[in-house]
Amino acid sequence: RRSKECPSTNFYYITILRDPVSRYLSEWRHVQRGATWKASLHVCDGRSPTTEELPSCYTGDDWSGCSLKEFMDCPYNLANNRQVRMLSDLSLVGCYNLSVMPEEQRNKLLLDSAKENLKCMAFFGLTEFQRKTQYLFEKTFNMNFISPFTQYNSTRASSVEIDEQTQKHIETLNFLDMELYDYAKDLFLQRYQYMRQKEHQEARRKRQEQRKILKAKQAHNKEQNDDNSTTDYIGNVERWR
Numbered sequence: 001r002r003s004k005e006c007p008s009t010n011f012y013y014i015t016i017l018r019d020p021v022s023r024y025l026s027e028w029r030h031v032q033r034g035a036t037w038k039a040s041l042h043v044c045d046g047r048s049p050t051t052e053e054l055p056s057c058y059t060g061d062d063w064s065g066c067s068l069k070e071f072m073d074c075p076y077n078l079a080n081n082r083q084v085r086m087l088s089d090l091s092l093v094g095c096y097n098l099s100v101m102p103e104e105q106r107n108k109l110l111l112d113s114a115k116e117n118l119k120c121m122a123f124f125g126l127t128e129f130q131r132k133t134q135y136l137f138e139k140t141f142n143m144n145f146i147s148p149f150t151q152y153n154s155t156r157a158s159s160v161e162i163d164e165q166t167q168k169h170i171e172t173l174n175f176l177d178m179e180l181y182d183y184a185k186d187l188f189l190q191r192y193q194y195m196r197q198k199e200h201q202e203a204r205r206k207r208q209e210q211r212k213i214l215k216a217k218q219a220h221n222k223e224q225n226d227d228n229s230t231t232d233y234i235g236n237v238e239r240w241r
Contacts, residue, residue: 006120014137015118017083017184018127020177021170025160027079028071034064037078044095053096054078068162072169081110081176088113111176115183126185132192139195 018026041048057063057074071077078085088110094100101109118124123140125133130149138144162170171178 005116012122013117014121014123014125015087016125016127016133017118017181020083020174020181021167022127023083023177024079024170024174025068025162027082028066028068029160031063031071031079032066034062036062042096044090047095049096053098068160068166072173080173084110084114084176084180087117087180089117107176111179114176114180118180118184119187124184124188126188129188129192132188136188136192136195139199 042054055076057071057077058066063071071079090096090110092109092113093106098106100106123137125136127133130151134145134149
């Protein structure tokens with residue numbers, strides 16, 4: 001069900017969201033192994049950010065071997081609130097120029113934009129609900145996967161043991177993603193329940209149609225049998241005369 005505020009397009013946007021803490025730890029592990037986003041130009045409003053707007057967290061070719069503390073301590077780390085930033089319209093807040101407006105106003109605009117864009121997507125899934133994600137995709141696009149999705153709870157992120165203080169710190173760094181994820185989970189489960197109810201209603205309608213057809217068929221057969229009985233009776237009367 002597309003909202004009236006959502007623009008009409010000839011194509012569909014879809015995405016998969018992940019628990020923010022798990023996603024953050026997974027990205028840290030990825031960076032720790034030498035991954036970079038050097039090829040990403042971060043183009044917004046027709047230009048890439050300057051080095052003053054988006055400083056690097058490391059010197060050298062990559063950030064391999066960085067500790068979790070180093071990863072968390074960089075204030076320019078794009079891992080922070082990545083899901084909100086990638087779903088929102090950055091041009092609303094002056095792209096990567098943090099001096100355009102107060103931080104609180106910027107955060108609210110980004111979060112509201114991310115929520116609105118997520119709501120307007122024809123489909124989105126959550127990694128913690130693999131089977132429900134598959135069900136929603138198949139029902140939304142009338143397509144079926146060859147095999148069922150598998151729920152993998154053992155990941156590189158899950159293998160990282162962190163204390164409660166570190167957990168809270170990661171949640172604080174990703175407070176926008178945390179709020180977006182709560183919103184996304186609620187919206188996702190609403191969509192799932194809607195599709196399930198729709199499926200049950202369709203199944204009920206088909207059963208009712210089948211019962212109608214069966215009753216009509218039985219009535220027709222009874223009418224034919226009655227006609228045959230009447231014909232046989234008249235024939236016998238003729239013979240008795």
